[in-house]
Amino acid sequence: MNFALRAIRATTVSPFRRVTTINIQRRTMQIRSIPMWTGSHDNYAYVVIDDKTKDAMVVDPANPPEVLPVLKELIDSGKINFKGIINTHHHRDHAGGNAETLKQYPHTPVIGGKDCDQVTTTPKHNETFKIGEGINVRAIHTPCHTQDSICYFLEDGEEKVVFTGDTLFIAGCGRFFEGTAEEMHEALNNRLGKLPEDTRVYPGHEYTKSNIKFGKSVLDTPAVRDLVQFCEENEETQGKFTIGDELKHNVFMRVEDPEIQKATGQTDPLEVMQKLRDMKNNFRG
Ligand SMILES: [Zn+2]
Structure with missing residues (x-):
């Protein structure tokens, strides 16, 4: 379970002139990862929950035997009000x-x-909607991997996350099945790359270990080596890295780096x- 807890320190002065510090735990949006296959x-897949209303949506619930038991438990125990499915693309x-x-x-x-199968609403590029009362969602169209690829940028107070499907992976990107290098450059470097740097990235696959192996073959920097090390010690990387991190260790977001220009x-x-x-x-590292 991946709860985002943020401690707000509030300092008050008591009538007795003693300074008292209290910690208020404010829980913002909750994201629960469901690994599949x-x-x-x-x-x-991911369940996104608005803490205040318990309204929740599920991102890419592709494998029902692994997702539905989790959803059922959350719904039946009253932990969420299930409000919708969000898809990143049609695969x-x-x-x-x-x-x-x-x-x-x-x-x-x-x-x-x-x-996408059974789709009822396709948001326009930059169109917004809400999950519950607290979570604002903005659709970011990123055609290339598929022409219908959409990333979703979520904000709840200070908390910012982006669901990137098969467009942006930690330290990598999706294949250009239905698009061009120009479209992927636009998606990664003009749209996702310009999100606030403290936005945490939740991709559609756990491919980080092999991505950074390739990354290191074209760019050998401390940021790249740090991620290699992280992957030695951790199986899961979703939500652990931000857009700011990607700008440092993702070679597809550094197309103007002289070292990468040289390697290519x-x-x-x-x-x-x-x-x-x-x-x-073609990489067989
Ligand atoms: Zn795909």
Whole structure:
């Protein structure tokens, strides 16, 4: 369980002129990761809960046998009010569980790209909606991996997270199945890369260990070595790194870095992006 707890220190002066410090624990949005197909596809679904209202949505509940028992427990115990499915893109290992989930919970809204199974609402680029009272969600269109790829930027007070599907992984990015290097450059470096640097990243897969192995083959810096070390000691990396971290250790977000230009033999950012993708596709580290 990954609760975001934030301690707010409030200092008050008592009538007896004694300074008293009290700690108020303010709980902001809660995110629960549900690993799916661990050891093969290594996907993640996520339950996002608004603490105040208990309203919750589930991101990419693709494998019902692994997701539905978790949802059922949360719903039946009164911990959440299940309000909707959010999809990052149409691939089966992301949107393939919608029908089964809707069978259990009919009339649930499905928010996602236009090609997602059973989709009911496709938000426009930069369109916003809420989860409960506290969580503001902004849809960020990132066509490339699929043309219907959407990332979701969530804010609850100071807390900021982004669900990136198969567009941005920790230290990597998705393959360009339906798009171009130009589109991925726009997605990573103009849209996601310009989010606040303290935004925590929740990707659609746990691919960090192999991503950073490739990353280290083209960029050997302290930030890259730190992530290699982190992956030696941790199986899961979702929510542990921010956009600011990605700007340092993700080679696809450093297409103007001279060391990466040298490794790819290219200088134009789009050529660097394409070459990095080709090199990663063929990498057998
Ligand atoms: Zn995909």
